[in-house]
Amino acid sequence: MPKIKLSENTVNQIKEVCTEFNNKEGELINVLHKVQKKLGYLPAEVQEVIAKELNASVAKVYGVVTFYSFFSMIPKGEFPISICMGTACYVRGAEQVLSEFKRQLKVEVGESTGDGKFSLNCLRCVGACGLAPVVMVGEKVYGRVAPSQVKEIIKEYQEGCPSGNAKTA
Amino acid sequence: MNDNKKQLRIALRNCGFINPEIIDDYISRDGYMALGKCLTEHTPEETIKEIKDSGLRGRGGGGFPTGLKWEITRKSESDQKYVVCNADEGDPGAFMDRSILEGDPHSVIEAMAICGYCIGADKGLVYIRAEYPLAIERLQIALSQAREYGLLGENIFRSGFNFDIEIRFGAGAFVCGEETALIHSMEGLRGEPTFKPPFPSVSGYLGKPTNVNNVETFANIPAILNKGAAWFSSIGTEKSKGTKVFALAGKINNVGLIEVPMGTTLREVIYEIGGGIRDGKKFKSVQTGGPSGGCLTTDFLDTPIDYDNLIDAGSMMGSGGMIVMDEDDCMVAIAKFYLEFTLEESCGKCSPCRIGNKRLHEILDKITSGRGEFQDIERLQLLSQVIKDTSLCGLGQTSPNPVLSTIANFEDEYLAHVNEGKCPAGQCKALLxxxxxxxxxxxxxxxxxxxxxxxxxxxxxxxxxxxxxxxxxxxxxxxxxxxxxxxxx
Incomplete structure (x- = not known):
């Protein structure tokens, strides 16, 4: 992964969050939540700043970030697509929906499209089992999704912003 | 599904009937009455006795008697104790905790305060999944309203009892539903379980005695104290009292949450409440207990559901997910699906779970892709037993259950895969x-x-x-x- 240089502004933002939680090591998970919300993801460089601020080792911060599936070290797409792989969705055909997304977007799970517009992820049960199979794009929930609807869903987000012109995340 | 006679709502008594963002709605339905009575009229010991007499058992899956847990935590001596509400509902297919927190957050707050009074704690923590933004928002609103009304904070009901609640966020790790892992996660660490004893009731959050209960367990408490232990224990079976909320999903006509008295049969749940199988297909199996549970067949349709019967049948209660499968579902593929889940969620601390489940998954993958041998079935059983016996925490000890129960109940399907190279349900692509x-x-x-x-x-x-x-x-x-x-x- 190429090394990125954080701007001074970003570093200050991270420091601010740490101070908010009194730079306490025990608040690490809360700090990570808040920083990820601000920056979108938690690359190694960000983790280094957090470790220093909380007086913890970088290894510990990295250990926590990689342990929990909610934290991501790669940037998400502008429209993150999440497919629920809970049991209820699975038995109602979530796998076929997932492979259709993979086929349409030409990405694997955990990757983003080249233009940074979409990223594809699986998640474990959003608790909407009555609507299985469920797909989430950003915060919007699509229920009872059939593979044939996948193209339409993607199109909804491509419109108004022709491909090629999409901004890079 | 509310009007069905088979159902009885205790934990879900207020869900859908009150506006969860208005505390007066909750109070008008006897809300905070139990807390008031406890603080002003009853000693902690009396309250604990009432909970013990009611026969309430932990609704998170383990089924440990709640009153006993409170008593043990009460008896642990310390300058500081904690009440923790486990709202890390990670079982795929179960969403009762989310519904309670979204529909009736005050019942959980009230119960946590009662628990604090009983065990001698002035601080409560709710560990909730970050994936549930609405539940978090409603809980935050409820907490600030309770503080405003003096139902949280200092000197509640002028009794001299202080109690307040903080929210802690999970970050997407199934194993954090295990209490020791949950506590480590709240401390800002990787959510890895540790050996018990010491139990959290002796040494938990920050090394202090901590009482951990599930959302649904807490939601039952105010109702028990208002209506009495005798009322509660009159519902259910001999060893499992009260009701249980199940999340009915899968190939069934009516999906959603149901609450039935313990002892209701699977047939009543699936056919009378659930309205039978979708598209007129044939019932094949029902999976209970999530990734730690098992698949039950038609033979168990008339078994009364309670903690012990489900364990005897090779499954478990778990948090109450109930996934119905029909003739089109391949049981080998289902076992593999659950193993994939366990593989991803195993914290990796102990080798039986980390490596053993990986090997189980490989064998299942071999079978579903048509390269299985007859001996593989025996290998699966042997390895499953070793994983069960030697894993550190509940996740590992129960992870082979889906494999064992599908072999026990659907051996013919495994045999068809390995002997004839056929998938009877027509799901395993490689065999098509x-x-x-x-x-x-x-x-x-x-x-x-x-x-x-x-x-x-x-x-x-x-x-x-x-x-x-x-x-x-x-x-x-x-x-x-x-x-x-x-x-x-």
């Missing part, structure tokens, strides 16, 4: 065969031109042929054919 029906094939060459591996041959206007040794079962020919000349067998 795409073939061209000569009579229907017009020789349009569409399939021939689209096959990505060149497995199809034939002359124009003559029936084509698929070379099975080259076919990768991608299904393109099946999709492209305009004459329905390609079959799956």
């Amino acid at each position: 065969k795409y073939e061209i029906i000569e009579d229907l094939c017009t020789g349009c060459t569409l399939c021939f031109r689209n096959c990505p591996v060149g497995a199809i041959s034939g002359e124009r206007r003559q029936p084509h042929y698929i070379d099975q040794s080259l076919c990768i079962k991608c299904g393109v020919c099946y999709e492209k054919c305009k004459f329905n000349a390609i079959t799956l067998s």
Whole structure:
């Protein structure tokens, strides 16, 4: 992964969050939540700043970030697509929906499209089992999704912003 | 599904009937009455006795008697104790905790305060999944309203009792539903479980005695104290009292949350409340207990549901997910699906779980892709037993359950996979065969031109042929054919 240089502004933002939680090591998970919300993801460089601020080792911060599936070290797409792989969705055909997304977007799970517009992820049960199979794009929930609807869903987000012109995340 | 006679709402008594963002709505339905009575009229010991007498057992899956847990935590001496509400509902297919927190957050707050009074704690923590933003928002609103009304904070009901609640966020780790892992996660660490004893009731959050209960367990407490232990224990079976909320999902007509008295049979749940199987298909199995549970067959349809009966049947109560499967579901693939879940969620601390489950998954993958041998079934059983016996925490000890229960109940399906190379449900792709029906094939060459591996041959206007040794079962020919000349067998 190429090394990125954080701007001074970003570093200050991270420091601010740490101070908010009194730079306490025990608040690490809360700090990570808040920083990820601000920056979108938690690359190694960000983790280094957090470790220093909380007086913890970088290894510990990295250990926590990689342990929990909610934290991501790669940037998400502008429209993150999440497919629920809970049991209820699975038995109602979530796998076929997932492979259709993979086929349409030409990405694997955990990757983003080249233009940074979409990223594809699986998640474990959003608790909407009555609507299985469920797909989430950003915060919007699509229920009872059939593979044939996948193209339409993607199109909804491509419109108004022709491909090629999409901004890079 | 609310009007069904078979159902009885205790934990869900207020969900859908009150506005969860207005505390007065909750109070008008006897809300905070139990807390008031406890603080002003009863000693902690009396309250604990009432909970013990009611026979309430932990609704998170373990089924440990709640009153006993409170008593043990009360007896642990310390300057500081904690009440923790486990709202890390990670079991895929279960969403009762989310519904309670979204629909009736005050019942959990009230119960946590009662628990604090009983065990001698002035601080409560709710550990909730970050994936539940609405539940978090409603809980935050409820907490600030309770503080405003003096139902949280200092000197509650002028009794001298202080109590307040903080929210802690999970970050997507199934194993954090295990209490020791949950506590480590709240401390900002990786959510890895540790050996018990010491139990959290002796040494938990920050090394202090901590009482951990599940959301649904807490939601039952105010109702028990208002209506009495005798009322509660009159519902249910001999060893499992009260009701249980189940999340009914899968191939069933009515999906959603239900609450039934313990001892209701699976048949009543699936056919009377759930309205039977979708599309008139045949019932095959019901999976209870999530990734730690098992698959039950028609033989168990008339078994009364309670903690002990489900364990005897090779499954477990778990948090109450209930996934119904029909004849189109392959049980080997289902076992593999659960193993995939466990693999991803195993914290990796102990080797039986980390490595053992990986091996189980490999064997299942081998079987579903048509390379299975007869001995593999025995290997699965042996390895499963070792994992069960030697894993550190509940996740590992129960992870082979889906494998063992599917072998026990659907051995013929495993045998069909390994002996005949067939998947009876027609789900395992590698075992399927795409073939061209000569009579229907017009020789349009569409399939021939689209096959990505060149497995199809034939002359124009003559029936084509698929070379099975080259076919990768991608299904393109099946999709492209305009004459329905390609079959799956």
